[in-house]
Structures are given as C-alpha cells and as structure tokens.
Amino acid sequence: MTAPAKGPIAGWLLTVCGALGLAAAAILSYEKYRLLENPFYVPSCSVNETVSCTQIMQSAQSSAFGFPNPYLGLVGFAVVLTTGVVVLAGARLARWYWLGLAGGILAGAAFVLWLMYQSIVVIGALCPYCMVVWAVMIVLTGALARGALRARRG
Structure with a gap:
C-alpha cells in the first residue's frame, strides 16, 4: 500500500482488516487483563491443550516489550482502520504517510511471524484471536x- 494503492478497494481492505485486527486485539487485551488480575481465570479462547x-x-513471549502484546495491536490496527475510513471518505494522503503505513505493516508482519513461530513451535498452542491477527497481517x-x-511496474 505505497502511494499508488489508492481508491475504494484499498480503503475497504484497510477498513475491514483494521476492524478485524482491532476487535481481536481488544478481546486479547481484555482477556490478558483478566488473567493478570486473576491467575486462575480461563480466557474465552481456551478450549483444550x-x-x-x-x-x-x-508465556514470556506475550509481553515481548515489557507490556502485553495486544496493546501494540490496539494502536496499530486503530491506525489501519482510521486510514481505511479516511481513504473511503475520499481524502488523498501524502506519499510519506503511505510509506510510514507500509513500514508499520512490515514491522507488524515481522513481529507476527515471530509470534506465530513462538506460539506453534515453542509454546505448542494456538489462540483463535491471535490467529485472526495473523490472518489480517498476512492479508495486509x-x-x-x-x-x-x-x-x-509503473
């Protein structure tokens, strides 16, 4: 989504991906908070082993930067969602903004790839809400x- 990726398709893609990612991050933030508050709390996404x-x-990986990872999703996906809505409203954004968004998406994708590896290989468990975030980041x-x-190509 560099500067040439404009128009309603990009706007809808950003809006839908941003909304799904934001919803998943919000649920994960809530569940993480409840678990921090009560270590015996069972999150809604825990089904079996x-x-x-x-x-x-x-796990230690759930707070890679010293705070719960979903907080990054709350901020990042809010930016993606807002950008999508702004594009759908017809605004023209500067090239530097698109480049910054692209950099944020690439950084987010790299982090999500690391989290996927940690979840699947190291921890050996899957989280449905995390998988929504993974899917959204793959699409973005x-x-x-x-x-x-x-x-x-020009």
Missing part, C-alpha cells in the same frame, strides 16, 4: 506487496 490462550498469555502484507509491485 492445543487451543489454549492461557498457555500463550502466561500481501496487499502491500501487490501495491509495491504495481508501483514498480
């Missing part, structure tokens, strides 16, 4: 790559 948000939320990264290829 394999589908277990509890194992993931209690794919759209970003497509936009970059289109820009390169």
